[in-house]
Amino acid sequence: MGNKYVVVDLETTGNAPKKGDKMIQFAAVVIENGKITEEYSSLVNPEQSIPPFIEELTGLSDEMVEDAPLFSEIAPKVLSLLEGAYFVAHNVLFDLSFLQEEIIDAGYNGFYGPVLDTVEMARILFPAADSYKLSDLALREGLKHDRPHQADSDAYVTAELLLILLNKLKNLPHNTLEQLHKLSGGLKSDLDILLDEFILVNESKIEYLADEIEVHRGIALKKGKNPHEAAGSGFHGFPFREEEKQEMFIKAFPSYEKRQGQFIMMDSVYGAFKNAQHALIEAGTGVGKSLAYLVPSAVYAKESGRTVIISTYTTQLQEQLLTKDVPLLQKMLPFPLKAVLLKGRSHYISLAKFVQTLRDEEDNYDTILSKMQILVWLLETDTGDIDELNLSSGGMIYWSRIKNDETAFLQDKSWISRDFYLRARKDAQKADIIITNHSLLLTDLTADNAILPEFSHVVIDEGHHFVKASGKHFGNKLDYLSVRLMLGQIGLFEQKQLYYKLEKLVEEKAEAPDEFMHSFEVNQIIADIIHEMDELFRVIAIYAKKYTKTKKSVNRITVRFNKSAKNKEMNAVLATAERFGFMLKELIQAVESRMGIVENIKSALSLEEKALMEEVASILDDLRDMNEDLKHIFHLPSPEFVVWIELDMRSAQNATTIYAQPVSVSEYLNEQFFSKKESAVITSATLSVKNSFSFIVKELGLEEQHCTMKQIPSPFDYRNQVKLVVSDDLPEVNAVTLEEYVVSIAEHIISIAEAAKGRMLILFTSHEMLRRTYELIKESGFLEDYAVIAQGVTSGSRSRLTRNFQRFDKAILLGTSSFWEGVDIPGEDLSCLVIVRLPFSPPDEPMAQAKNEQLANEGKNPFSEYALPEAVIRFKQGVGRLIRTSSDRGVIVIFDRRIITARYGKAFLDSIPPIPVQKSNIEEIVELIYTWL
Known part of the structure; x- marks a missing residue:
C-alpha cells in the first residue's frame, strides 16, 4: 500500500465532453502509505448554464459557479496531484475521459499513468454485494456519505472505500492472488500491476491461512462447516402445555408478550401432523406464523424421527427462515435441531467444471x-x-457452463469431497427440517433422481402461491433468448464453439462408421x-401483434394462442x-451418434476432452427438453391447457416467450401430491374469502x-x-x-403525498396506468423534492426499489403486481x-379467460367462482402492506368506488380486518391525513 493513489470525482453538465459538456466541480483525495494525506476540491466555471436535471442531482447552480475559476486555471494543480500516482475513480472510464478532454483543451499533455476502478474492484472483492452504486457500498461498509452527487463528498467516500478494498486484496491467500493475476489482464483498469506487487510482497513472507480456509488442488476455499445445528439437552417428549410454550418463547425473547394466536397455530400444526391430516391455516399479519409452524415441525421431527419439509x-x-427464525428456534428448544436449506441442483457451482474453465483462454470481459x-466468493x-x-x-451465461448437473464424463473425483450440491444433499439426509x-x-414429485429425502409431512408457507407455482411446473415454456443462447453455445463449425470442438475430437480420436x-x-x-x-419467433410476434387487444403505446403484451x-x-x-x-430431432440424433462414438473411448480422453464432453452432454439434455416443450406447446396441446404469448414490443424478437399451462392444476395436485402425503399444512395471511376457504380448497x-x-x-x-x-x-x-382517469388520480396523489409527507405506497393493477401516472406527476413539478420511485420505470429489483424508498425521508x-405482497416496510x-x-385480473388475460370458459362450460358462474375470489385474495395482500407491527399507524385510500357502489364490494371489505370505512372528497381526505398522521 506504499503507492500514491489519487481518488477523483467530477460533477459535469452532462456525460459527453465531445459534445461540449463541461466540468462544474473537481475533487481529489490523495492516499499515501495507506493514509489520506491531502484533499483538494474546487468549483469550476463551465461557461454555459447548468441543466435543471444536473442542478437537482448535485445541488450546484449557475450562481454558485459564476465566480469559480475556469478549468485551465486549476489544471496545473490537478496535474501536480496526479504526478506518479494511480488515478482512481468510481467508474473510472467516465472521470478519466472527461478529465483528459479538459486537460488537453487547457493545452497540457493528458494523464497516462495506471488507473483503478473502484466499481470493478468492488465487484471482484465483494462478489455478494447487492449493488455497486457508491451510496449502497458506503452503506454496506458503514461509511458516512452525507452529500451524494457532490464531488468532494463522493471522492472522500471513494477514497475510504479504496482503502477497504486494498486491505482486503492484500490479505487474500497467495493462491487466490496468483489466479486473479492470471485473469486481470482482461480488466478495464490496471489491477494487474497492483496484484503483481502484492504477490511479490506475499512471496517474501510465510503465509498463515485463516483457520477456516483450505487450499485444495491449487484453489483456496472456505472449509465446509456443519449446517445450522444447535446443542441442547436430550429430548423428552413435548406435551405442549401453555406454560411450556411461554417458557420457550421467553428463552428466545426475554421481553416476550404472549400472542394467543401464535399458540393456537402451534397446536393446529402439531395436531395436523399427529393426526395425519391436511390443514389450511390463515394467520393474519403479526401472528408470528414462521415460529408458529417451525416449533411444532421441529418437535414432530424429533418425536417421530421423520424429516419435515418447509416450502416457500x-x-x-x-x-429469512434460515438466518433469522431457525437460530431463534434453536435457542428456544430443549434439544439439538438440525435445519438446512436445499435448492435445485443448478443453483450450486460445480468446482470441477469451474477449475477446468480457469484453464481456458478468455477474452470475454463478463466471463473474466x-x-x-x-x-x-469461494473464500466466503x-x-x-x-x-x-x-x-x-453476461456472468449468468458463464454460470450455465459451471453449474452443477448430472456428470457423465468429468470423473474428476478430487472435487467430490468438496462438492456443494452433494454436501447439501448429505446434510439434508440427516436434517430434522429442510427449507x-x-x-x-413439485419437481421432486416426478424427478428420476429425487433431491429431497423421503418425506410425508410438509408445511407450505405462502400457500396462496402454490397453485401458480404448480401451473408453471406442470406446464412448458419456450423463450427466444434461451433458445438463441443454446444454439449460440453449439455454434456453426466456422464459429469454433462446441460443435467445432466435438467434430475435431471425433476426427482425432474415433473411427466414424460409414452411415455417419x-x-x-x-x-x-x-x-x-x-x-x-x-423465423418461428418472427411469425409468433406477427400473430401476437395482430391479435392483441392492447393499445399501441403499451410495451408488454400478452396474447392467447388459440x-x-x-x-x-x-x-x-x-x-x-x-x-x-423436425430439424431439432435431426440435430439431436447427430449429436447423440457422436457422443456414442466418444463414449466408447472414454478412458483415452484427457481431462480437457472430458470437460468438453460434459458441456456437450449438458447441451444435449437442454435440446431434448426444448424438443419436449415444442411438442407440448405446438403439436400436442391438450384441451386442458391454455397457450399464450408474452412479448415486449420494443424488441419483440428478443423478448418473446410462449407458455402452455394446465387451466386447472387441482387434479394433478390431488393425484401427485396431496394423496401421497400424510399431512400437508398450507398457510398464508390470505387463504379465505369472506371467511370461507372453499375457493382455495x-x-x-x-x-x-x-x-x-x-x-x-x-x-x-x-x-x-x-x-x-x-x-x-x-x-x-x-x-x-385512461387519459382522463390518470389526470384525475395524479392530482389526488399529489395532494395526498403533500399531506402525508411522502411515505406512501401506491398500488396499481396495470403497468400502463402506473407509467402514465408517474410521467404526469413528474411533469407537474409539484413533487420536485420527493423521491418518486416507480416499478418498471426506475431501474432495479423489487427489493432494491423498496430499500431506496426507505432511504429517503419523502418518498413515494x-x-x-409483485408489490401487492411480500413488501415489508414497518414503522414510519x-x-x-x-x-x-x-x-x-384483466378479462383478456389468457389464464383468466381459459378458467372462465372452463367454469362456464361446467355451468358455473365464472365471476363469483374465480374472478372475485382471486381479486379478494390479492386485495387482502395489498391491505396487509400497511400495518406490520403493533405500533404502526396509517391511512388506506381506495380510489375505486366500486368497493362501496357495486354489489360485490362487500366481499372485499368482509375479507379484511374490521376497519370503519368512510367516504370523503379530496379536501376531507387531506384533512384526515394531516390530523391522523
Whole structure:
C-alpha cells in the first residue's frame, strides 16, 4: 500500500465532453502509505448554464459557479496531484475521459499513468454485494456519505472505500492472488500491476491461512462447516402445555408478550401432523406464523424421527427462515435441531467444471470478471449457491457452463469431497427440517433422481402461491433468448464453439462408421435451425401483434394462442414450428451418434476432452427438453391447457416467450401430491374469502371434509391503527378514458403525498396506468423534492426499489403486481397506502379467460367462482402492506368506488380486518391525513 493513489470525482453538465459538456466541480483525495494525506476540491466555471436535471442531482447552480475559476486555471494543480500516482475513480472510464478532454483543451499533455476502478474492484472483492452504486457500498461498509452527487463528498467516500478494498486484496491467500493475476489482464483498469506487487510482497513472507480456509488442488476455499445445528439437552417428549410454550418463547425473547394466536397455530400444526391430516391455516399479519409452524415441525421431527419439509414461494422468505427464525428456534428448544436449506441442483457451482474453465483462454470481459468474483466468493461461501452472487447478465451465461448437473464424463473425483450440491444433499439426509421452495418440491414429485429425502409431512408457507407455482411446473415454456443462447453455445463449425470442438475430437480420436452423417451436413442443419428459430419467433410476434387487444403505446403484451382458430397467421406459426421440430430431432440424433462414438473411448480422453464432453452432454439434455416443450406447446396441446404469448414490443424478437399451462392444476395436485402425503399444512395471511376457504380448497384439489381449517386473526388493533377512506370525487374507472382517469388520480396523489409527507405506497393493477401516472406527476413539478420511485420505470429489483424508498425521508413508491405482497416496510417509513383499482385480473388475460370458459362450460358462474375470489385474495395482500407491527399507524385510500357502489364490494371489505370505512372528497381526505398522521 506504499503507492500514491489519487481518488477523483467530477460533477459535469452532462456525460459527453465531445459534445461540449463541461466540468462544474473537481475533487481529489490523495492516499499515501495507506493514509489520506491531502484533499483538494474546487468549483469550476463551465461557461454555459447548468441543466435543471444536473442542478437537482448535485445541488450546484449557475450562481454558485459564476465566480469559480475556469478549468485551465486549476489544471496545473490537478496535474501536480496526479504526478506518479494511480488515478482512481468510481467508474473510472467516465472521470478519466472527461478529465483528459479538459486537460488537453487547457493545452497540457493528458494523464497516462495506471488507473483503478473502484466499481470493478468492488465487484471482484465483494462478489455478494447487492449493488455497486457508491451510496449502497458506503452503506454496506458503514461509511458516512452525507452529500451524494457532490464531488468532494463522493471522492472522500471513494477514497475510504479504496482503502477497504486494498486491505482486503492484500490479505487474500497467495493462491487466490496468483489466479486473479492470471485473469486481470482482461480488466478495464490496471489491477494487474497492483496484484503483481502484492504477490511479490506475499512471496517474501510465510503465509498463515485463516483457520477456516483450505487450499485444495491449487484453489483456496472456505472449509465446509456443519449446517445450522444447535446443542441442547436430550429430548423428552413435548406435551405442549401453555406454560411450556411461554417458557420457550421467553428463552428466545426475554421481553416476550404472549400472542394467543401464535399458540393456537402451534397446536393446529402439531395436531395436523399427529393426526395425519391436511390443514389450511390463515394467520393474519403479526401472528408470528414462521415460529408458529417451525416449533411444532421441529418437535414432530424429533418425536417421530421423520424429516419435515418447509416450502416457500420466495427466496427472500427462505433466507429469512434460515438466518433469522431457525437460530431463534434453536435457542428456544430443549434439544439439538438440525435445519438446512436445499435448492435445485443448478443453483450450486460445480468446482470441477469451474477449475477446468480457469484453464481456458478468455477474452470475454463478463466471463473474466465472473471468474474473479467466484475466486473471492469461494473464500466466503458455505453453500456454493448462485443466489449469493451478484453476477452480470453476461456472468449468468458463464454460470450455465459451471453449474452443477448430472456428470457423465468429468470423473474428476478430487472435487467430490468438496462438492456443494452433494454436501447439501448429505446434510439434508440427516436434517430434522429442510427449507426449500415450491418449485423444487413439485419437481421432486416426478424427478428420476429425487433431491429431497423421503418425506410425508410438509408445511407450505405462502400457500396462496402454490397453485401458480404448480401451473408453471406442470406446464412448458419456450423463450427466444434461451433458445438463441443454446444454439449460440453449439455454434456453426466456422464459429469454433462446441460443435467445432466435438467434430475435431471425433476426427482425432474415433473411427466414424460409414452411415455417419458428414460434418458439413450437420453444419447445414445447425444453420437451418438458427434460421428456422428466427423465423418461428418472427411469425409468433406477427400473430401476437395482430391479435392483441392492447393499445399501441403499451410495451408488454400478452396474447392467447388459440389453436382452434383457423387463420393464416396461426397456420404460419404451426408450419414453422413443425419444420423447426423436425430439424431439432435431426440435430439431436447427430449429436447423440457422436457422443456414442466418444463414449466408447472414454478412458483415452484427457481431462480437457472430458470437460468438453460434459458441456456437450449438458447441451444435449437442454435440446431434448426444448424438443419436449415444442411438442407440448405446438403439436400436442391438450384441451386442458391454455397457450399464450408474452412479448415486449420494443424488441419483440428478443423478448418473446410462449407458455402452455394446465387451466386447472387441482387434479394433478390431488393425484401427485396431496394423496401421497400424510399431512400437508398450507398457510398464508390470505387463504379465505369472506371467511370461507372453499375457493382455495377447490383450486388445490383438496376436499373440505378431509381437511382441518383455521382462521387466526391478526392481533393488531386495526380499528385504532388504521383509517380506511374511499374517495368519492373521482370518476368511475370504466366511465372515462385512461387519459382522463390518470389526470384525475395524479392530482389526488399529489395532494395526498403533500399531506402525508411522502411515505406512501401506491398500488396499481396495470403497468400502463402506473407509467402514465408517474410521467404526469413528474411533469407537474409539484413533487420536485420527493423521491418518486416507480416499478418498471426506475431501474432495479423489487427489493432494491423498496430499500431506496426507505432511504429517503419523502418518498413515494408506485408498484404493480409483485408489490401487492411480500413488501415489508414497518414503522414510519410507510404511513399511507393508496389502492388505485380493485385488483381483478384483466378479462383478456389468457389464464383468466381459459378458467372462465372452463367454469362456464361446467355451468358455473365464472365471476363469483374465480374472478372475485382471486381479486379478494390479492386485495387482502395489498391491505396487509400497511400495518406490520403493533405500533404502526396509517391511512388506506381506495380510489375505486366500486368497493362501496357495486354489489360485490362487500366481499372485499368482509375479507379484511374490521376497519370503519368512510367516504370523503379530496379536501376531507387531506384533512384526515394531516390530523391522523
